[in-house]
Amino acid sequence: xxxxxxxxxxxxxxxxxxxxxxxxxxxxxxxxxxxxxxxxxxxxxxxxxxxxxxxxxxxxxxxxxxxxxxxxxxxxxxxxxxxxxxxxxxxxxxxxxxxxxxxxxxxxxxxxxxxxxxxxxxxxxxxxxxxxxxxxxxxxxxxxxxxxxxxxxxxxxxxxxxxxxxxxxxxxxxxxxxxxxxxxxxxxxxxxxxxxxxxxxxxxxxxxxxxxxxxxxxxxxxxxxxxxxxxxxxxxxxxxxxxxxxxxxxxxxxxxxxxxxxxxxxxxxxxxxxxxxxxxxxxxxxxxxxxxxxxxxxxxxxxxxxxxxxxxxxxxxxxxxxxxxxxxxxxxxxxxxxxxxxxxxxxxxxxxxxxxxxxxxxxxxxxxxxxxxxxxxxxxxxxxxxxxxxxxxxxxxxxxxxxxxxxxxxxxxxxxxxxxxxxxxxxxxxxxxxxxxxxxxxxxxxxxxxxxxxxxxxxxxxxxxxxxxxxxxxx
Numbered sequence: 001x002x003x004x005x006x007x008x009x010x011x012x013x014x015x016x017x018x019x020x021x022x023x024x025x026x027x028x029x030x031x032x033x034x035x036x037x038x039x040x041x042x043x044x045x046x047x048x049x050x051x052x053x054x055x056x057x058x059x060x061x062x063x064x065x066x067x068x069x070x071x072x073x074x075x076x077x078x079x080x081x082x083x084x085x086x087x088x089x090x091x092x093x094x095x096x097x098x099x100x101x102x103x104x105x106x107x108x109x110x111x112x113x114x115x116x117x118x119x120x121x122x123x124x125x126x127x128x129x130x131x132x133x134x135x136x137x138x139x140x141x142x143x144x145x146x147x148x149x150x151x152x153x154x155x156x157x158x159x160x161x162x163x164x165x166x167x168x169x170x171x172x173x174x175x176x177x178x179x180x181x182x183x184x185x186x187x188x189x190x191x192x193x194x195x196x197x198x199x200x201x202x203x204x205x206x207x208x209x210x211x212x213x214x215x216x217x218x219x220x221x222x223x224x225x226x227x228x229x230x231x232x233x234x235x236x237x238x239x240x241x242x243x244x245x246x247x248x249x250x251x252x253x254x255x256x257x258x259x260x261x262x263x264x265x266x267x268x269x270x271x272x273x274x275x276x277x278x279x280x281x282x283x284x285x286x287x288x289x290x291x292x293x294x295x296x297x298x299x300x301x302x303x304x305x306x307x308x309x310x311x312x313x314x315x316x317x318x319x320x321x322x323x324x325x326x327x328x329x330x331x332x333x334x335x336x337x338x339x340x341x342x343x344x345x346x347x348x349x350x351x352x353x354x355x356x357x358x359x360x361x362x363x364x365x366x367x368x369x370x371x372x373x374x375x376x377x378x379x380x381x382x383x384x385x386x387x388x389x390x391x392x393x394x395x396x397x398x399x400x401x402x403x404x405x406x407x408x409x410x411x412x413x414x415x416x417x418x419x420x421x422x423x424x425x426x427x428x429x430x431x432x433x434x435x436x437x438x439x440x441x442x443x444x445x446x447x448x449x450x451x452x453x454x455x456x457x458x459x460x461x462x463x464x465x466x467x468x469x470x471x472x473x474x475x
Contacts, residue, residue, distance in 0.1 A: 004210050005203055007414050010260060012200035013061045014414075020188060021050050022181045026417045027172050030276060031058050033415050034170050035108070035147035036203070036211050037256040039249060040129055042114075042165070043151045044282050045174030055110035055149040063202035065107025065146050072117040081121060082134070089137065096137035104134040107146045114150040115161055122164050129167045146208070155281045165280075169249045170273075173282035214259035215252065224254070224266035227296050231271065234291055235278050242278055250277045257415045268296045269409060272416055297406075299424060300399060300431040310434050313392065316468050317441045320385055323466050324448045327381075330371040372455035380462040381449040389442045396435045403428035 010032070017028045027043065031054055034041045043051040052069065059067040070081055079085070081103045089096035099105055111117075117125070128134050129148055134141045148168075156165050177185045228247075235242050254270040275288035293299045301310075403425060410421045 003207075004214055004260060005207050007261065007412075009200050010414055013203070016199055017054065017057050017061065021054070022177050022185055022188070024050060024054065024174070025419060027054060027174055029415050029417055030170050030172050030273075031055075031147070031149060032061060033253065033257055033260075035062065036208060036260065037215070037253050038146070038208075038212065039169040039253060040148040040150065040167060041170045041172060042155075042168035043149060043172050043174045044153070044155060045151075046153055046176065049174045049176055051149070051151040051174055052110050052112065055108060058147070058149065059108035060199065061202055062107055062146055062208075063204045065144075065202075066101075066105055068101075068103050068106035068109040069112075070103075070110075071112040072114055072121070074116055074118055076117055076121060078120055078124060082124060082136075094137050096139075099134070099136060099141070103128065104136070104141060104143045107144050109145065109148045111148060111150045113152060115152050115156040115158075115164070119160075122161070126164060126167065166243065166246070169246065169253065170276045171279060171281075172276050173285055175282075211256060211260060215255040218255040218258045218263070219265045220251070221265040221267060223268050224270060227268040227271050230295065231274055231278070231292075234288075234295075238284070238287070240278055240280060240284065246277060250274070253277070261412060261414050267409070269413070269416070271296055272420060293424065293427070297424065299427040300402075302427065302430065310431070310438075312469065313435075313438050316388055317438050317445070319466050319468060320388070320445045321441065323381075324445055327371065327373070327452065328448065332369055332371050370453050372453045372458060374458035374460055375454055375456060376460040377458075377463050378449060378452055378454060380465075381452075382446060384465055385442055385446045385449060389439065389446065392435055392439050392442065396432060396439070399428055399432055399435070403432070 013032060014028060017032060018025055021028065031041050035058060043049075043054070045051065055069070056067065059065050070076070072081075079097075083097040083099040083102040083104070086094075086096045086098050097104075103109055111125075124134070128143060128145065132143050132145050134143050150168060155171070156162065228251075232242070232247070250273065253273055254266050257270060257273070258264070258266055271292055272289075274292060275285040279285045279288055294301070406428065407425060410416060410424070413421070
């Protein structure tokens with residue numbers, strides 16, 4: 001019985017596909033996963049973004065897969081894709097093509113500018129892509145097609161092309177290298193890729209069959225089912241029609257990913273694939289990814305989010321700092337000219353560059369003239385700060401546990417792009433950093449209240465609490 005290609009071997013194929021390509025880790029993973037699942041990929045992006053190079057490399061990952069590549073225009077003829085007519089067959093009154101070396105005999109094919117083809121080609125491609133059959137004269141031939149990688153600058157606007165567009169389960173935006181990667185692009189080596197001897201063994205047809213057999217045994221699971229139901233409602237809300245066939249194909253793709261990662265049940269993390277299946281164009285992908293991040297994975301909001309808990313926490317900490325500053329600057333009771341004396345003391349201090357003796361004198365004078373507080377007042381202030389500190393500590397503990405749990409779930413995920421995993425964990429990390437900064441400010445504020453001058457003879461009157469808006473959940 002043929003076993004599945006192991007994770008280490010698949011990872012070696014991914015490394016080889018990605019070698020020398022910048023910012024293509026997602027496209028590389030989706031292309032190889034789609035090929036294993038028997039699906040087709042549409043790369044959406046401008047020329048010169050390594051789309052054809054990815055397709056050429058992909059065909060080397062599969063044993064015996066012949067490669068076919070064509071740039072299509074509205075003047076392209078069926079002969080360019082499906083082979084010339086057989087003159088010998090014509091003499092025998094048969095309309096047949098010589099398909100050897102053309103698309104009907106290819107394992108991996110790259111079709112550039114695919115939507116510019118005319119209807120005669122597109123109609124034949126529909127059957128070939130969907131059913132892996134090719135009508136050659138009176139015969140219907142099974143084709144060895146593993147995967148078609150198509151490319152286009154943009155999705156088709158013509159309604160008549162939507163059925164063909166729907167045949168590509170994965171639609172992957174491929175953008176030019178970002179500004180951050182530009183220096184690395186210029187410094188890329190022009191040396192050829194390592195020789196074939198260093199490549200991992202190509203994936204055989206029997207292994208692809210084993211992958212599909214194992215994928216069929218992966219359970220959907222309650223978590224993934226709930227997530228897919230929520231996704232369907234979101235797709236409706238975003239006016240993104242998804243056919244029943246695509247839902248089934250998406251499920252098959254997720255199962256293929258799980259099977260090759262050694263998992264027996266799908267979960268919500270598997271829905272990272274969703275933006276590339278449900279989105280109709282490149283612009284929809286980030287919006288769907290954001291929804292997956294926020295609603296399915298329930299990642300903490302970015303620290304800069306205006307409606308998140310961190311802005312409230314920042315305001316609360318600032319309110320306590322301001323209250324401390326007010327109380328530190330209040331003059332002692334019964335000192336008619338205390339304000340003037342305090343101002344003089346501070347002017348004598350370090351703020352105006354005075355010498356050491358002046359600072360000692362001013363500090364002594366300022367301490368003598370500062371307001372004294374009752375133990376009840378100070379205890380109340382410290383308790384208020386402590387209450388907020390406890391909220392922050394609890395939030396940090398909850399977030400840290402959530403981050404560790406997410407990291408454990410992401411470990412061993414072969415297909416998940418490392419950049420996306422880092423982004424998810426980074427959302428937790430940024431939130432934890434912001435909470436740590438708030439905790440440090442609260443520690444300073446607590447120390448400030450604790451250092452306030454105390455007078456045990458003062459009335460035991462608790463202060464009014466620092467006015468804060470209702471607190472949202474911090475984690």
